[in-house]
Amino acid sequence: MPIDANTGFVRFEGVQKTYDGKVLVVKDLNLSIGKGEFLTMLGPSGSGKTTCLLMLAGFETATHGEILVDGKPINNIPPHKRGIGMVFQNYALFPHMTVAENLAFPLDVRSVGRDERDAKVKRALDMVQMGGFESRRPLQLSGGQQQRIALARALVFEPDLVLMDEPLGALDKQLREHMQFEIKHLHERLGVTVVYVTHDQTEALTMSDRVAVFDDGRIQQLAAPDHLYEMPENSFVAQFIGENNTLMGIVEELSEDVASVRLDGGEIVSAVPVNVGAVGERTRVSVRPERVELDERKLPSGAHTIAAEVQEFIYMGDIFRTRLKVAGNEDFIVKSRNASNQTRLSPGEKIKIGWLPEDCRALDA
Amino acid sequence: MVTDTANRLRSQAEDSVNLRRKLNRSLRMQKVRALLLIAPLLIFILISFLFPIADMLFRSVENKIVSQVLPRTVASLQSWDPANSDLPNEATFRSIYADLAIAVEQRRNTRVGTRLNYESPGIASLFRKVKRGMTKIDVSSFINFFNDLDSNFRDSEWLAREFSEPELAKLLPFSASALEYWRVENPEGGQPDSYLYVSLAVELISASKAELGELERPIADFLVKAQEQLPRLDHVNLRDAFLEIDRKWGEPTVWRTIKMYSSTLTTGYLLNSIDMKKGLDGPEFRDDSERLYIKIFIRTLVMSLTITLCSLLLGYPVAYFLAHQPLRRANLYLILVLLPFWTSLLVRTSAWKVLLQQEGVINDFMVVLRIIDDSGRLIMINNQFGTIVAMTHILLPFMILPLFSVMKTIPESYVRAAKSLGASSWTAFRRIYFPQTMAGIGAGSVLVFILAIGYYITPELVGGTKGTFISNRIAYHISSSLNWGLAAALASLLFGAVLVLYWVYDRIVGIDNVKLG
Ligand SMILES: Nc1ncnc2c1ncn2[C@@H]1O[C@H](COP(=O)(O)OP(=O)(O)OP(=O)(O)O)[C@@H](O)[C@H]1O
Ligand SMILES: [Mg+2]
Numbered sequence: 001m002p003i004d005a006n007t008g009f010v011r012f013e014g015v016q017k018t019y020d021g022k023v024l025v026v027k028d029l030n031l032s033i034g035k036g037e038f039l040t041m042l043g044p045s046g047s048g049k050t051t052c053l054l055m056l057a058g059f060e061t062a063t064h065g066e067i068l069v070d071g072k073p074i075n076n077i078p079p080h081k082r083g084i085g086m087v088f089q090n091y092a093l094f095p096h097m098t099v100a101e102n103l104a105f106p107l108d109v110r111s112v113g114r115d116e117r118d119a120k121v122k123r124a125l126d127m128v129q130m131g132g133f134e135s136r137r138p139l140q141l142s143g144g145q146q147q148r149i150a151l152a153r154a155l156v157f158e159p160d161l162v163l164m165d166e167p168l169g170a171l172d173k174q175l176r177e178h179m180q181f182e183i184k185h186l187h188e189r190l191g192v193t194v195v196y197v198t199h200d201q202t203e204a205l206t207m208s209d210r211v212a213v214f215d216d217g218r219i220q221q222l223a224a225p226d227h228l229y230e231m232p233e234n235s236f237v238a239q240f241i242g243e244n245n246t247l248m249g250i251v252e253e254l255s256e257d258v259a260s261v262r263l264d265g266g267e268i269v270s271a272v273p274v275n276v277g278a279v280g281e282r283t284r285v286s287v288r289p290e291r292v293e294l295d296e297r298k299l300p301s302g303a304h305t306i307a308a309e310v311q312e313f314i315y316m317g318d319i320f321r322t323r324l325k326v327a328g329n330e331d332f333i334v335k336s337r338n339a340s341n342q343t344r345l346s347p348g349e350k351i352k353i354g355w356l357p358e359d360c361r362a363l364d365a
Numbered sequence: 366m367v368t369d370t371a372n373r374l375r376s377q378a379e380d381s382v383n384l385r386r387k388l389n390r391s392l393r394m395q396k397v398r399a400l401l402l403i404a405p406l407l408i409f410i411l412i413s414f415l416f417p418i419a420d421m422l423f424r425s426v427e428n429k430i431v432s433q434v435l436p437r438t439v440a441s442l443q444s445w446d447p448a449n450s451d452l453p454n455e456a457t458f459r460s461i462y463a464d465l466a467i468a469v470e471q472r473r474n475t476r477v478g479t480r481l482n483y484e485s486p487g488i489a490s491l492f493r494k495v496k497r498g499m500t501k502i503d504v505s506s507f508i509n510f511f512n513d514l515d516s517n518f519r520d521s522e523w524l525a526r527e528f529s530e531p532e533l534a535k536l537l538p539f540s541a542s543a544l545e546y547w548r549v550e551n552p553e554g555g556q557p558d559s560y561l562y563v564s565l566a567v568e569l570i571s572a573s574k575a576e577l578g579e580l581e582r583p584i585a586d587f588l589v590k591a592q593e594q595l596p597r598l599d600h601v602n603l604r605d606a607f608l609e610i611d612r613k614w615g616e617p618t619v620w621r622t623i624k625m626y627s628s629t630l631t632t633g634y635l636l637n638s639i640d641m642k643k644g645l646d647g648p649e650f651r652d653d654s655e656r657l658y659i660k661i662f663i664r665t666l667v668m669s670l671t672i673t674l675c676s677l678l679l680g681y682p683v684a685y686f687l688a689h690q691p692l693r694r695a696n697l698y699l700i701l702v703l704l705p706f707w708t709s710l711l712v713r714t715s716a717w718k719v720l721l722q723q724e725g726v727i728n729d730f731m732v733v734l735r736i737i738d739d740s741g742r743l744i745m746i747n748n749q750f751g752t753i754v755a756m757t758h759i760l761l762p763f764m765i766l767p768l769f770s771v772m773k774t775i776p777e778s779y780v781r782a783a784k785s786l787g788a789s790s791w792t793a794f795r796r797i798y799f800p801q802t803m804a805g806i807g808a809g810s811v812l813v814f815i816l817a818i819g820y821y822i823t824p825e826l827v828g829g830t831k832g833t834f835i836s837n838r839i840a841y842h843i844s845s846s847l848n849w850g851l852a853a854a855l856a857s858l859l860f861g862a863v864l865v866l867y868w869v870y871d872r873i874v875g876i877d878n879v880k881l882g
Contacts, residue, residue, distance in 0.1 A: 163785075
């Protein structure tokens with residue numbers, strides 16, 4: 001989904017934020033979110049995701065720069081006039097109100113008439129399949145149920161923009177996966193713009209239209225999930241998203257679409273140059289574990305081969321996970337499908353493995 | 366196959382019984398352990414707190430002294446109708462002579478006088494005066510009457526032998542107790558005091574002649590003879606003798622008071638503490654000029670409520686401010702809130718005196734600023750205003766602390782959620798934040814109110830006459846008037862009032878909603 005920076009529904013323009021006047025928690029954030037888009041902010045703890053969300057919701061002010069929603073700067077609009085729905089990590093359901101009262105709250109403060117209000121509350125509850133729970137208190141609900149109510153409450157007043165700060169963080173794995181799909185489907189059905197914060201990469205990849213990977217107060221890469229996984233632009237993204245094997249080396253030759261790298265072990269490999277400096281500089285070559293072939297004979301022509309020694313073989317059911325020593329790196333992982341003709345290796349075996357040069361990316365050291 | 370299943374089921378049932386037994390045993394162990402842990406405190410509270418309170422509560426209805434000191438009089442007054450304006454008969458005067466003769470020796474005449482004085486002012490002096498007056502009453506006729514009957518009546522040893530007969534002691538119990546008392550006081554023996562003979566004369570009037578005759582003792586014949594010859598004593602008139610000591614003995618009120626307060630349990634103190642007294646037809650209100658306590662009770666209540674409200678109004682913003690500071694700074698401020706506890710209560714109260722008095726700092730300041738005239742200095746101390754100001758200041762921390770601890774646990778995300786849902790700051794506070802602080806408001810209010818309602822030192826120092834509490838009256842009765850019964854009754858009523866308020870509070874707010882920390 002191509003987004004024009006000038007027409008984005010939500011725009012951060014050169015936003016900076018510091019809490020203490022010393023450290024910039026958000027450094028020069030530029031981001032444009034299209035109407036109806038599901039954008040996820042993904043990043044390690046402390047990378048400034050919540051801060052961005054709070055600035056958008058109006059609970060923190062940007063130290064510098066401007067935030068625009070629908071073309072209008074919102075820096076001076078108080079939170080309650082922004083009309084932005086928000087789902088909090090701990091749900092923040094009002095404990096002294098019933099589920100129905102919680103849902104009616106945003107409608108009450110907007111002076112919606114009784115009948116309309118009740119109809120909307122009912123519709124919102126049905127939407128999250130929680131009809132019949134109207135008179136329960138939040139504490140009488142399970143975590144997943146509370147989550148649905150929080151979601152319904154953020155949507156009941158039909159905001160154009162919904163912010164979610166790790167809404168699934170407190171749920172167990174199975175429920176989390178289930179809720180991911182429900183939120184995704186709701187988003188598709190309602191067409192609202194969603195800004196979603198998580199530090200769970202699977203969640204980010206499965207749900208989002210685009211993912212903004214945060215680290216150290218900056219967006220490291222902003223791209224669609226498949227793009228992000230297959231074409232990471234720097235080594236932080238490559239390592240943060242999915243599993244990755246890295247081999248250190250020095251650039252020998254560099255052209256438009258291929259770089260020759262001499263690994264620290266002495267071998268020379270070709271890689272796609274993504275984020276490398278000039279010839280002679282250090283680089284980090286990265287290969288996804290599932291793109292490595294253990295059986296030399298199955299390799300197509302044009303593939304690299306390299307000597308490896310098996311360290312460990314782990315049987316994981318659907319896949320095998322083999323840990324190898326490659327070019328001095330003892331943590332080189334290869335994942336292979338559990339097929340009937342798949343080789344099972346034992347520690348100590350010396351083999352040759354290989355991969356296609358286009359699966360191998362030369363990144364910053 | 367079938368028996369297999371049956372066996373399995375049976376063993377399962379046995380297992381479950383065993384399991385339950387094991388569970389019970391382990392639960393019992395837990396309970397015992399818990400009990401042992403709290404035992405020292407429990408015993409301490411029991412001895413130093415619950416027993417004294419129970420004793421105090423009991424004192425508010427206890428009234429043994431009259432029937433103990435004046436047993437013969439009380440018995441004799443039984444046939445007297447208090448509604449009648451006649452004086453009791455001669456037998457009653459003879460009874461009170463015997464009672465008081467013993468009481469004077471025991472130095473208990475003033476105690477019973479003091480007790481009766483609470484109910485009818487003026488009686489105390491009557492009972493004090495008998496000590497000297499009684500020595501002037503001539504009761505030799507009683508002594509002679511019995512000595513003339515038989516010389517053995519002079520011998521306390523002989524009398525004691527005769528009275529050791531249980532039947533006789535039962536027939537003439539007061540005489541028996543008088544003799545016993547005399548013998549304890551005079552172990553060397555000899556002739557008993559006059560009160561024994563007066564007591565005998567009174568008791569013989571109503572003793573049954575037949576039962577006297579049936580006694581298988583030498584004294585029986587003498588007593589029967591004495592009973593027959595009793596009219597010979599009719600010329601003795603102790604009533605006039607008492608009237609000569611003090612004319613007041615001739616007033617029926619005195620006798621009415623004795624009769625009305627003769628039972629061992631009395632409602633007198635409790636009635637007194639709600640400005641009532643026992644009348645001829647049940648409880649009645651005292652005269653307007655004598656009413657006191659209801660007014661003070663109401664004042665105590667109203668002022669305690671005012672103080673609670675003031676500390677809530679002042680404390681809520683402070684607690685809110687504290688709860689929204691970073692933890693380190695909040696702790697520092699909290700110490701400032703607690704700082705007053707580091708100085709003595711007396712010092713703090715006296716400081717208010719310095720500030721509020723007419724020649725005090727605040728008045729001086731306002732005069733300098735020409736807000737008030739030098740002649741129009743405000744009276745801010747020794748009245749209700751002074752008490753409310755000083756006590757609000759002193760009790761404020763008890764409001765702030767529970768409020769703070771509740772507010773601290775309310776995550777900021779609630780208010781944020783409310784705002785993101787469209788509520789203005791005020792609406793978010795009113796509908797989301799405030800209801801969640803109810804627990805703290807409840808706890809703080811209960812704490813401050815209960816502390817205030819029983820407060821003593823501050824109202825005593827800055828309350829003057831118009832700003833004192835019921836506890837000041839209680840203290841007065843404990844240490845000055847020494848009317849412990851009334852003090853206990855007032856305290857019991859205060860206790861009852863607090864319990865009632867607590868119950869009402871529980872019904873309205875719910876005591877589960879109270880959170881202290
Ligand atoms: N109120 C605050 N005052 C001072 N520093 C803060 C405040 N809130 C956050 N920070 C700091 O700002 C940085 C970014 O915090 P933020 O909450 O945005 O991280 P995050 O990406 O949401 O992390 P997480 O995944 O753990 O929620 C952190 O270093 C944090 O310590
Ligand atoms: Mg966060």
